[in-house]
Amino acid sequence: MARTSAQAQDFPIAPDVPMHLIDRIRALRHLDTGPEKFRDAGGPVTLVHIGPARWTPTFAIVTSPQGAHDVLGGSDGSFDKEMTVHVEGRVWVGDNLFNLPHDSWVPHRRALQPLFTKKHVAVYADRIAEVADTMAAEWSQGGSIDLDTETRRLTLRVLGRSLFGTDLSERSEAVGVPLGQVVQFVGRRALQPIRTPTWLPTRARHRFRVSLAVVTETLDEAMDAARSGAGNGAELIKLFFELTDPVTGRAFSDEKIRDELLAFLFAGHDTTATTLAYSLWQLGRNREMQERVAREAAAIGDRLLRASDIGDLPYTVQIVHESLRMCPPAATAARMAMRDVEVDGYRIPAGTNTIVGTYALHHDPSLWDEPEKFDPDRFAPGQSVERSRWQYLPFGGGPRTCIGDHFAMLEAILGLASVVRKLEVESLHDDFPVKTPFTLVAAGPVPARVGTRAVTA
Numbered sequence: 493m494a495r496t497s498a499q500a501q502d503f504p505i506a507p508d509v510p511m512h513l514i515d516r517i518r519a520l521r522h523l524d525t526g527p528e529k530f531r532d533a534g535g536p537v538t539l540v541h542i543g544p545a546r547w548t549p550t551f552a553i554v555t556s557p558q559g560a561h562d563v564l565g566g567s568d569g570s571f572d573k574e575m576t577v578h579v580e581g582r583v584w585v586g587d588n589l590f591n592l593p594h595d596s597w598v599p600h601r602r603a604l605q606p607l608f609t610k611k612h613v614a615v616y617a618d619r620i621a622e623v624a625d626t627m628a629a630e631w632s633q634g635g636s637i638d639l640d641t642e643t644r645r646l647t648l649r650v651l652g653r654s655l656f657g658t659d660l661s662e663r664s665e666a667v668g669v670p671l672g673q674v675v676q677f678v679g680r681r682a683l684q685p686i687r688t689p690t691w692l693p694t695r696a697r698h699r700f701r702v703s704l705a706v707v708t709e710t711l712d713e714a715m716d717a718a719r720s721g722a723g724n725g726a727e728l729i730k731l732f733f734e735l736t737d738p739v740t741g742r743a744f745s746d747e748k749i750r751d752e753l754l755a756f757l758f759a760g761h762d763t764t765a766t767t768l769a770y771s772l773w774q775l776g777r778n779r780e781m782q783e784r785v786a787r788e789a790a791a792i793g794d795r796l797l798r799a800s801d802i803g804d805l806p807y808t809v810q811i812v813h814e815s816l817r818m819c820p821p822a823a824t825a826a827r828m829a830m831r832d833v834e835v836d837g838y839r840i841p842a843g844t845n846t847i848v849g850t851y852a853l854h855h856d857p858s859l860w861d862e863p864e865k866f867d868p869d870r871f872a873p874g875q876s877v878e879r880s881r882w883q884y885l886p887f888g889g890g891p892r893t894c895i896g897d898h899f900a901m902l903e904a905i906l907g908l909a910s911v912v913r914k915l916e917v918e919s920l921h922d923d924f925p926v927k928t929p930f931t932l933v934a935a936g937p938v939p940a941r942v943g944t945r946a947v948t949a
């Protein structure tokens with residue numbers, strides 16, 4: 493049922509967070525642990541001001557399952573992707589499925605969805621398994637590797653072979669870093685209390701333009717290859733060639749396709765890479781868990797893993813779920829309150845930038861036993877029954893959930909099982925420091941020693 497502004501007036505306005513201004517600004521920059529700090533100081537729904545409301549954005553931080561449901565779950569227009577990060581995204585990198593507001597988003601999502609159903613993504617399984625097998629063989633030659641760099645190469649290669657039709661891993665350094673810089677520029681701008689005008693030349697802007705040009709060149713080449721028939725496996729690009737732009741009613745222009753592809757290129761590799769790197773890092777310090785994954789993968793045999801093998805890899809699936817809980821690549825979800833709206837018993841005023849703290853939900857001690865312990869058995873059969881489905885949101889919730897969730901899970905599960913079946917992994921660091929330039933990523937190299945696995949009994 494649609495919520496109205498009038499109903500919201502029955503509820504008390506969400507309380508202001510009682511924190512010093514400097515601490516508020518600092519916490520806003522940490523998309524992982526920041527919302528936890530706001531929750532501890534101000535409760536599950538709390539308002540954060542960083543200056544006079546007339547000049548600076550007001551934020552609402554939401555960290556309860558009910559609150560997450562109220563913000564993300566509806567499709568009544570109370571919350572939309574009109575937050576600064578979405579508006580800035582549209583200005584600097586163009587419209588795409590991730591940043592479009594609801595009305596323009598609906599037909600886009602409907603058109604793209606068939607490419608990402610569980611049934612359809614199964615066709616990518618052989619490419620995922622092949623890439624993971626080849627890369628595991630390459631890694632075993634080196635002795636020690638950086639899990640962060642290598643899993644990014646892996647996910648770029650998979651994305652290239654399945655959706656973009658070009659081997660992006662060859663360009664992982666050339667394109668991965670600039671792509672991160674482009675997204676980081678938008679993310680940083682969105683968090684600035686006062687933004688400089690878009691025309692003002694600054695060094696950050698110059699760097700942004702240089703990085704964007706590199707990414708654009710890669711995408712143009714991929715489009716050219718797909719058009720000439722040279723780009724095998726360019727399913728996503730080819731689908732865009734066939735689609736009608738719901739806004740203009742005509743075919744998508746190359747520029748529009750490029751804008752859309754940029755979001756898929758970023759969202760499709762960065763997040764899954766972090767999940768794989770984190771899972772491998774955890775297995776590299778938990779020998780028993782690693783042996784268990786290796787055993788269930790080895791029991792399938794030597795052949796390439798397939799989508800239908802997932803049913804025989806239950807423990808690997810648990811590892812991936814627990815990694816996504818502890819280290820959710822999308823640490824927050826952001827929306828704009830389009831009208832006064834009730835969230836978990838409080839009123840959030842229209843025009844408030846609303847942040848759901850996914851990381852905070854995943855680490856909340858009132859929702860999880862020993863939340864800082866890596867315990868894949870939380871996701872063993874039957875263990876999730878008592879849980880609210882709104883306390884575990886690695887792929888978001890409601891209509892704007894991740895379109896690539898099945899693709900990502902297939903890649904993470906088959907990738908992890910393929911690698912661990914071949915290799916023994918030993919993590920060389922005891923911690924996995926993270927940062928949140930936009931998504932949650934490793935803050936530096938994640939070194940691991942790797943060697944060929946002796947045949948698993």
Ligand code: HEM
Pocket residue numbers: 589590591601755756759760761763764767820821822825826885886887888889892893894895896897899900
């Ligand atoms: C472990 C891997 C991944 C995680 C944790 C993840 C997480 C998320 C989350 C939480 C959202 C919703 C954001 C919001 O509510 O504002 C999202 C949206 C999105 N993701 Fe993913 N994602 C992953 C992999 C992928 C992959 C592999 C692709 C594409 C191949 C992809 C493409 C997208 C796109 C295009 C959106 C916007 C969807 C829309 O608004 O309709 N993601 N992702």
